[in-house]
Amino acid sequence: MLRRILHQMKQVVRFGVSLESDLLERFDEEICAQKYTNRSEAIRDLIREKLIKQELEEEKESLGTISLLYDHSQRELVNKLTEIQHEYSRYVLSAQHIHLENSHCLELLAAKGKPKQIRALYHALRSVKGVKHGGITLTATGEDLP
Ligand code: NI
CATH class of the missing domain: 3.30.70.1150 (ACT-like. Chain A, domain 2)
Incomplete structure (x- = not known):
């Protein structure tokens, strides 16, 4: 299931996200401190981290x-x-x-x-x-x- 979802992600898709301005401000400060040059890469890494966490919880190799x-x-x-x-x-x-x-x-x-x-x-x-x-x-x- 996960493999299929990730396979479909190969094609780059743009999507809009709505969130509170102060939350975005905090996020920008955080990713700037972590030396990210754009939000997309920071969000990609966040998603990957979340998926890794899930994988670990599932007790995978x-x-x-x-x-x-x-x-x-x-x-x-x-x-x-x-x-x-x-x-x-x-x-x-x-x-x-x-x-x-x-x-x-x-x-x-x-x-x-x-x-x-x-x-x-x-x-x-x-x-x-x-x-x-x-x-x-x-x-x-x-x-x-x-
Ligand atoms: Ni020793």
Whole structure:
């Protein structure tokens, strides 16, 4: 269904939008701050963002990036993190390990799967004792995106 709608969007269509002047003023300020040079591109991006959000909510195949900051001198920590990544290996696309000063490490993972699975991987890693900070960002694979 979504694919069909997006396919029909290939042809560029002009349409009018009615909205309150103060709302438009705020929108213009916002897109100007974000360095957009015209409203059309800003509106296109808003629509794409909305569609990506929907896709994620539908639990479609998605991409995720995970970051973990930890102190590798913590006993068993590195082994535990490796173990979890092996458990979830079908979702882990890549892992990058960066050695920081003072025995700290930054690990960056790219993952592919349903958002539910990527979040489960993140929470398993994040909850390991000694992981000081973590982050997760989900995005669509772009397959259904114009
Ligand atoms: Ni390291």
